[in-house]
Amino acid sequence: MTVTSTTSLGRATHLSCRECGTTVELGPYYACLECFGPLEVAYDFGSITRERIESGPRSIWRYRDLLPVPEAVAEIPNTDPGFTPLVRAGNLARELGLKSLWIKNDAANPTHSFKDRVVAVALAAARELGFKVLACPSTGNLANAVAAAAARAGIRSYVFIPSNLEQAKIVTSAVYGTTLVAVEGNYDDVNRLASELAGEHDDWAFVNVNVRPYYAEGSKTLGYETTEQLGWRLPKQVVIPVASGSQLTKVDKAFRELVELGLVEGDAPAIFGAQATGCSPVSAAFKAGQDVVRPVRPDTIAKSLAIGNPADGPYVLDVARRTGGAVEDVTDEEVVEGIRLLARTEGIFAETAGGVTVAVLAKLLREGKLDPDAETVIFNTGDGLKTLDAVSSVVGPAGTIAPTTEAFHSLVNGG
Secondary structure, eight states: OOOOTTOOOTTEEEEEETTTOOEEOSSSOOBOTTTOOBEEEEEOOOOOOHHHHHTSOSSGGGGGGGSSSOTTGGGSOSOOOOOOOEEEOHHHHHHHTOSSEEEEEGGGSTTSBTHHHHHHHHHHHHHHHTOOEEEEEOSSHHHHHHHHHHHHHTOEEEEEEETTOOHHHHHHHHTTTOEEEEESSOHHHHHHHHHHHHHHOTTEEETTTTTHHHHHHTTHHHHHHHHHHTTSOOOSEEEEEOSSSHHHHHHHHHHHHHHHTTSSOSOOOEEEEEEETTBOHHHHHHHHTOSSOOOOOOOSSOGGGOOSSOTTHHHHHHHHHHHTOEEEEEOHHHHHHHHHHHHHHHSOOBOHHHHHHHHHHHHHHHTTOSOTTSOEEEEEOBBGGGOGGGTTTTOOOSOOOOSSHHHHHHHHTTO
16 A cells, blocks of 8 residues: 555655654555654644634544544544543542542543544545555454444454453444454454554555554544643643553643644643553553563453553653653552442443543552642543443442332341
8 A cells, every 4th residue: 555646644744753763655654664663643734723623523523634634534434533521520539639630531432432533543544545444453442443433434344352352342343244353362462463464465454553653643632632621721630541552642742732833831741651550561661760661461350451562652651751740550459449439429430441540540649649739631441331340240239129118228227
């Protein structure tokens, strides 16, 4: 696949290596040929105003000028994700001792996770680049998003998942008619297989492999939306779950772009990463003061974050240190408590990644690493209905009773 004279990716101009700065033309490239570093999209934004953004559709396409997509992207069949609720979390804030807390609830996306954002951008770019099939390796949410987006676009898809994935995520991928392939092994094994297949099928767009530079840009829309929904104001600190690490680094990029374009004033926020202890290579490196993220074998209920060799891990370290943030991890028991705490205080049922984020928020506050007086935003990236097994053993009926008022009173009064 190569760019032709009719290809349009908006204001994107080329790809640039994040390590050595080498530039290449827009195309299906993701690794620098000089140093093998990752490539990312570069732009000539020109002038962009708040008014132009606000006049756009209530989806990520209102930010089309800031993404590698065609100008007319909103007119092409896609799942049109984004503009999800930013919820003021007063109850949770009081529980934890925070002055001002917001939850960016991306469970409201079409397939109930933030992955709809990155897949929508990847699909738009892939079609411009001439790809015919959409594919991915996934820990679940991405599988859902790719299968749904391909169905909406009317193209074939292939989705590869670990065979031990949560049943809910298997069903909510297969239902869209994708070719769903369960692979023996963990996500890193699945990812290796996908990389090999990407080399064999030059018309397959593996969204997080051979079109990864475009795919990753979709996460920026979380930062854009949060800022716009705050009244074009940057928060002081944010907590973001870390799997590959791409989401965190791209949200940081979004905040910096808004400042550079003059769309907001002030400094970009401190950024904190959240991992589960059973798969916390980035947190371990941060605490040890290291720049190298050593791969681990995942062992956690937070399967959507279970990437033992995170591609953007080193860049997460850079962002956390540059912004005055940190990367922290919590146990599976704390993850479950985080899910229950968010549900009990705010009526939001998060999947395990959201439990990680809430639990890390609480831990950072206990340890004095977060400012309780500063405006804080946390990201809930998926729906708890996808990970019911995580809490099914600890929640349920208060009791089973006969259909009488006497039985009810006996239950509630402990008699």
